Amino acid sequence: MTQEAAQPPRPAVTRKDVARYAGVSTAVVSYVVNAGPKRVAPATEARVLEAIRLLDYRPNAAARALKMGTSEMLGLIVPENSNPYFAQLAHAVEEAADRRGYVLLLANSDGTLTKERRHLRNLAARRVDGVLLASVVFDPDLSDLGSADIPAVLLNQWRPAAGISTVGVDLRAGGRIAVEHLVRHGHRNIGLVMGTTVANEEDPREKGWLDALGAAGLQEGPLLHVPFAREGGYAAGKRLVAGAQRPTAVFVSSDIQAVGVMRALHEAGVRVPEDLALVSFDGSPDAEYTWPALTSVQLPLAAMAAAAVDALVGADRAQPPRHHEFPVELIVRRSCGCGG
Amino acid sequence: MTQEAAQPPRPAVTRKDVARYAGVSTAVVSYVVNAGPKRVAPATEARVLEAIRLLDYRPNAAARALKMGTSEMLGLIVPENSNPYFAQLAHAVEEAADRRGYVLLLANSDGTLTKERRHLRNLAARRVDGVLLASVVFDPDLSDLGSADIPAVLLNQWRPAAGISTVGVDLRAGGRIAVEHLVRHGHRNIGLVMGTTVANEEDPREKGWLDALGAAGLQEGPLLHVPFAREGGYAAGKRLVAGAQRPTAVFVSSDIQAVGVMRALHEAGVRVPEDLALVSFDGSPDAEYTWPALTSVQLPLAAMAAAAVDALVGADRAQPPRHHEFPVELIVRRSCGCGG
Numbered sequence: 001m002t003q004e005a006a007q008p009p010r011p012a013v014t015r016k017d018v019a020r021y022a023g024v025s026t027a028v029v030s031y032v033v034n035a036g037p038k039r040v041a042p043a044t045e046a047r048v049l050e051a052i053r054l055l056d057y058r059p060n061a062a063a064r065a066l067k068m069g070t071s072e073m074l075g076l077i078v079p080e081n082s083n084p085y086f087a088q089l090a091h092a093v094e095e096a097a098d099r100r101g102y103v104l105l106l107a108n109s110d111g112t113l114t115k116e117r118r119h120l121r122n123l124a125a126r127r128v129d130g131v132l133l134a135s136v137v138f139d140p141d142l143s144d145l146g147s148a149d150i151p152a153v154l155l156n157q158w159r160p161a162a163g164i165s166t167v168g169v170d171l172r173a174g175g176r177i178a179v180e181h182l183v184r185h186g187h188r189n190i191g192l193v194m195g196t197t198v199a200n201e202e203d204p205r206e207k208g209w210l211d212a213l214g215a216a217g218l219q220e221g222p223l224l225h226v227p228f229a230r231e232g233g234y235a236a237g238k239r240l241v242a243g244a245q246r247p248t249a250v251f252v253s254s255d256i257q258a259v260g261v262m263r264a265l266h267e268a269g270v271r272v273p274e275d276l277a278l279v280s281f282d283g284s285p286d287a288e289y290t291w292p293a294l295t296s297v298q299l300p301l302a303a304m305a306a307a308a309v310d311a312l313v314g315a316d317r318a319q320p321p322r323h324h325e326f327p328v329e330l331i332v333r334r335s336c337g338c339g340g
Numbered sequence: 341m342t343q344e345a346a347q348p349p350r351p352a353v354t355r356k357d358v359a360r361y362a363g364v365s366t367a368v369v370s371y372v373v374n375a376g377p378k379r380v381a382p383a384t385e386a387r388v389l390e391a392i393r394l395l396d397y398r399p400n401a402a403a404r405a406l407k408m409g410t411s412e413m414l415g416l417i418v419p420e421n422s423n424p425y426f427a428q429l430a431h432a433v434e435e436a437a438d439r440r441g442y443v444l445l446l447a448n449s450d451g452t453l454t455k456e457r458r459h460l461r462n463l464a465a466r467r468v469d470g471v472l473l474a475s476v477v478f479d480p481d482l483s484d485l486g487s488a489d490i491p492a493v494l495l496n497q498w499r500p501a502a503g504i505s506t507v508g509v510d511l512r513a514g515g516r517i518a519v520e521h522l523v524r525h526g527h528r529n530i531g532l533v534m535g536t537t538v539a540n541e542e543d544p545r546e547k548g549w550l551d552a553l554g555a556a557g558l559q560e561g562p563l564l565h566v567p568f569a570r571e572g573g574y575a576a577g578k579r580l581v582a583g584a585q586r587p588t589a590v591f592v593s594s595d596i597q598a599v600g601v602m603r604a605l606h607e608a609g610v611r612v613p614e615d616l617a618l619v620s621f622d623g624s625p626d627a628e629y630t631w632p633a634l635t636s637v638q639l640p641l642a643a644m645a646a647a648a649v650d651a652l653v654g655a656d657r658a659q660p661p662r663h664h665e666f667p668v669e670l671i672v673r674r675s676c677g678c679g680g
Contacts (some may be wrong), residue, residue: 033465052486073445073466080431082625087427091420094448103462105413106446108434122443125373126413146392230629259629266631285422289570289599291606291631 013057022051074312075105075123077116078134083228084256084284086134089155092305093132100313102129111136113198120144130312136198151317153308158204160323165311167304167324174297174328175208175251178279181295181330182249183216185277185337191221191247193236193257195228205253205281221247226257233260240276241268249277249336255284258294258335273337283331293333300326353397362391414652415445415463415471417456423568424596424624426474429495432645433472440653442469451476453538460484470652476538491657493648498544500663505651507644507664514637514668515548515591518619521635521670522589523556525617525677531561531587533576533597535568545593545621561587566597573600580616581608589617589676595624598634598675613677623671633673640666 015033019026024044031038032048040048051057074097078086094104105128109116113136121144123131133140134155142152142164157166182190192209206223213220222243226232233252240246241264252258258280262272270276272292280287283298307324310316332338355373359366364384371378372388380388391397414437418426434444445468449456453476461484463471473480474495482492482504497506522530532549546563553560562583566572573592580586581604592598598620602612610616612632620627623638647664650656672678 033461049484053483057486081421081434082424082427082431084422084424084427087422087424090446091422091448094421094446098447103445103447103466105443106430106434107438107443108431121373126443143393144389146397230625234629263629263631263633285570286626289574289603291603293603 013055015057017055018048018051018057021055022047024048070129071127072102073105073126073128074102074309075107075119075126075128075131076134077107077109077119077123077131079109079111079136079228081106081108084286085254085282088284088301089134089305092302093309095302096306096309100309102309102313109136111198113137116140117144121146124150130309132308132312138197138199138201151312153311155304155308157323163321165308165321165324167308167311167326169299169304169326169328170204172204172208172211174281175205175253176211177208177328177330178251178281178297179209179212180215181332181336182251182277182279183212183218185249187247187249187277188218189221189245189247189249190218191240191250192223193233193240193250193252193261194223194225195232195253195257196225203253205251209251221245221250228254228257230256230260230263233257233262234264235260237261237264238268241265241270247276249279252278252280255280255282255287255294255296258296259286259290262290262294262335272335277337278335279330280335283329287331288333290335292335295333295336295338296331298329298331300329353395355397357395358388358391358397361395362387364388410469411467412442413445413466413468414442414649415447415459415466415468416474417447417449417459417463417471418474419449419451419476419568421446421448424626425594425622428624428641429474429645432642433649435642436646436649440649442649442653449476451538453477456480457484461486464490470649472648472652478537478539478541491652493651495644495648497663501661503661505648505661505664507648507651507666509639509644509666509668510544512544512548512551514621515545515593516551517548517668517670518591518621518637519549519552520555521672521676522591522617522619523552523558525589527587527589527617528558529561529585529587529589530558531580531590532563533573533580533590533592533601534563534565535572535593535597536565543593545591549591561585561590568594568597570596570600570603573597573602574604575600577601577604578608581605581610587616589619592618592620595620595622595627595634595636598636599626599630602630602634602675612675617677618675619670620675623669627671628673630675632675635673635676635678636671638669638671640669 015026015029019029029048031040032045076093081090097104107119124145131152132155153165155167157168158171194206224236226236252261265272280294280296283296287294287296304326355366355369359369369388371380372385416433421427421430437444447459464485471492472495493505495507497508498511534546564576566576592601605612620634620636623636627634627636644666
């Protein structure tokens with residue numbers, strides 16, 4: 001800020017001064033200032049903090065970034081961090097980054113490619129040590145990172161991409177196990193409430209739905225495309241209820257949409273699972289707290305976040321880019337017709 | 341990273357080189373690189389990006405931070421960004437910061453003071469231009485920011501604090517209007533499900549509950565303290581159901597806890613609002629999608645986030661610290677007994 005820039009330069013108190021005053025090594029001062037990577041005994045930490053306060057030492061991350069060629073920052077771009085799925089993902093990424101001594105720059109693309117690309121440029125300009133991108137498209141253009149040698153990893157990807165590490169689950173298999181479960185409950189008319197993508201790409205979960213129907217010799221139930229949001233699910237639910245050929249079961253492509261579908265069903269007096277069974281996707285904490293509780297295909301978010309961070313700044317960073325595929329698991333609750 | 345640090349220094353391509361190549365002013369190059377503050381026509385932007393790519397220009401935010409005395413970063417510390425309330429708050433802060441050209445460093449304290457203080461030190465070391473803290477206590481110690489002249493603002497504060505700007509709502513008034521509404525529905529035994537704080541401070545919402553009961557000449561219903569989490573609300577709901585003097589209405593101190601309470605009530609076959617009416621606090625999107633939909637005291641999060649960011653880096657930053665109090669509003673849905 002202008003005010004600070006206008007101040008006269010201060011006599012430089014260095015890390016060495018702090019170390020001497022506190023009677024510790026400069027490394028210990030660093031551990032305290034950077035809150036890691038090694039732990040410092042509480043008494044020693046208190047001594048260092050007192051020295052920092054008395055000498056008015058100001059560690060300067062910007063200077064350090066210039067000198068070391070690292071900003072110790074990672075950037076995360078998600079469509080919307082208030083969507084419970086991305087909220088959880090952001091939390092897991094922050095935790096994984098923090099464990100490695102990195103802080104997280106968080107940016108929301110609000111589901112638009114324009115904003116996503118603007119954030120990529122912005123993060124590149126800030127010389128983050130890596131970018132984690134949950135893109136609004138399956139095949140994002142990373143040229144906005146420039147040639148700044150900033151490694152990136154794509155989150156939520158179901159397939160490998162050329163020259164970049166990707167992290168995700170087999171969406172097609174996930175869709176299939178969800179629908180197979182509904183088939184085993186005896187359903188013959190199984191619908192699909194699917195999200196929409198910016199680029200109108202086909203979501204593999206749709207193929208998974210078709211796979212399971214085909215294997216069981218069933219015809220396609222109604223298919224609705226609505227935004228990945230509570231409101232989207234709510235709109236889909238109302239259309240399902242009003243439709244002539246109402247299915248007896250529906251696979252919904254995200255928990256947040258399923259929450260919206262359930263609201264529409266409750267309002268219309270359609271009972272879950274008796275009149276309409278539901279299986280959803282994500283396995284977020286919300287799924288456990290709907291009424292009835294949602295059966296959902298769960299993604300191992302913490303492991304996925306850790307793998308993404310490691311691909312950028314962990315031991316894996318020397319490895320060539322690759323696809324990290326994680327297993328999904330069907331968490332059976334009550335919305336499918338199980339339990340009681 | 342070590343690898344990068346080992347590379348020989350590159351010949352410096354400057355902003356001026358890019359401007360000359362693209363046939364624009366250096367200011368326009370800045371606007372493109374920093375994605376603002378002024379808009380650039382798409383055709384011009386494309387020309388600048390092409391020049392950046394061809395010349396391999398790497399704008400360096402670290403160098404800029406040293407020179408300008410600003411990092412154009414704000415730090416946000418919340419207890420847990422995956423809690424829907426803080427997810428929404430973080431989104432609103434990110435949006436407000438982005439509009440002013442700042443990026444957001446997000447850190448989770450996981451509800452512990454130790455981690456909160458470690459993050460404060462870490463953000464200070466990174467010379468952020470300001471810190472927004474949603475502390476786990478009502479009276480946080482900011483000495484960990486050191487004497488680095490880093491302005492801070494406390495979020496979720498219900499009262500002024502010495503020497504620092506605070507942003508929040510009148511929690512006591514919020515609690516009172518919630519309980520007054522239940523009183524108007526004719527309830528005589530009104531309980532309270534309250535969150536817990538690290539320092540065992542009294543939450544003013546509890547006083548608001550007492551205010552409304554006192555004004556109506558009612559005795560205190562059951563009072564339960566449980567964590568601000570779905571699980572906390574679930575545990576409280578089970579205790580309410582099992583209790584001898586089951587209340588006919590309950591005020592719950594957060595939407596996330598109310599979601600848990602409702603699960604326990606559903607499981608026990610206790611109907612909302614017929615057997616037990618609920619009013620909650622936060623007004624998050626979740627509240628609209630529970631069954632029945634939650635009547636909740638809504639906080640104006642977007643306005644609160646914008647005020648907090650402005651206090652740090654907006655026109656307000658020259659003003660002396662003050663308390664920014666925002667109004668709350670009771671959003672009436674069905675859980676209280678209204679509607680049908």
